[in-house]
Amino acid sequence: MTTSDPIKTLDHFFSLPSKIRFQVLIFAFVVGFSFSHCQIGKVTESPTAPTNQTSPLTLTSSRHLEWIKIKETVWIHRSFGEFGGQVYSANGLVILTNKGAVVVDTPWTESQTEELFSGVKAKFQKEILFLVVTHAHDDRMAGVPLFQIRNIPVYSTSLTAKLAKERGFGKTNPILDIQTRLGAGNQSVEVFFPGHGHSADNIVVWLPETHILFGGCLIKALDAKDLGNVKEADLNEWPNSVKRVLSRYPDAEVVVPGHGDWGKLDLLRHTIRLLVTPDH
Ligand SMILES: [Zn+2]
Structure with a gap:
């Protein structure tokens, strides 16, 4: 011993x-x-140490990706990230086709993007065909490098590609200025640039087969009391941009905002109301 x-x-x-x-x-x-x-x-x-680097990161890293079903073939991936010292949720989409899955926007962090990859495989038994990003902010693009490592195409407009490069979000293929409808097996994805709103490059995504409109950060949830991050917003042009979306997709059955709960076309009218109130 x-x-x-x-x-x-x-x-x-x-x-x-x-x-x-x-x-x-x-x-x-x-x-x-x-x-x-x-x-x-x-x-x-x-x-x-700067408090905005320590405590919110702990909160963020403790949150896991959530899945919210809209239809059999369309799911929201909800991730969590930090802005201004607070933790918020962010919505992206996963569209299931007979050829594979299409992802709209990445989760807010790389670890939640890893959860997206494992979730798409385990939950749906699909490979990801491509990613569409709706503007160059981290709640839309933080996971882009992980898509690139896996050689999954990442599509954006040329303005988003330019801003993403400047901001270090990785390289995107800027095909969406010209090719606004992408086929993916038995479904398709249409993108539309309605004008400056939340950001100069914000686009919306329309799913013609399911009549689902992904408004991204151009559109606020019904319970949103303010416009969120307006650092790059054009508050005068934003209502006109939302009106262009309303007149282009009047038969949208579901509208998904960038943050918060999905609903119907009311979300677009609510966003316009927030913009035209004297407070803003
Ligand atoms: Zn944004």
């Missing part, structure tokens, strides 16, 4: 003269205190 046997060690300790036993105890106490003090030192260091 080795000296690391705890019973033997304890026997050995009690066989020592009392003075030495006392010295051993003092030594153990000093060593123990030093270790715990190092730990306290580490903890007290953290408040000096």
Whole structure:
């Protein structure tokens, strides 16, 4: 038996003269205190780090991707990310076709994008055909590098491609200015640029087979009390852009906003109301 046997060690300790036993105890106490003090030192260091990098990240990393079914073939992937020190959810789509899945916007973080890949495989037994991104912000594009690693095509407009490159979101294939309808097996995906709203490059996605409109960040959820991130918004042009979407897709049965619950065309009218109230 080795000296690391705890019973033997304890026997050995009690066989020592009392003075030495006392010295051993003092030594153990000093060593123990030093270790715990190092730990306290580490903890007290953290408040000096920028709080917007520490606490919200912990919150974000604890959230997992959620799946919300709209129809058998169309699902929302809901992810979580941080903006202005708060954690918010973000919606993207997964469209299931007989040839594979189409993804609209990536989850807000890379780890949730990994969950998207495993979810599409495990839940639907599909390969991803391509990704469409609706504008160059991280709640739409944070997972683009992971699509590129897997050689999955990433499509955007040329303005989104330019902004994405400048912002380090990765390279996208800018085909959507010209090719506005993409076939994918037994379904198709149409994109429409209605004009400047939430951002200069925001597009919406229309699914003709299911009459589902993905409004992205151009469209607010019914319970939204404000316009969210308006750093790059054009508040004067935004209502006109939403009106263009309304007149182009009057038969939309489901409207999915960039954040919050999906609903019907009311969401477009609600967004216009938020924009024309005197507060904004
Ligand atoms: Zn945005």
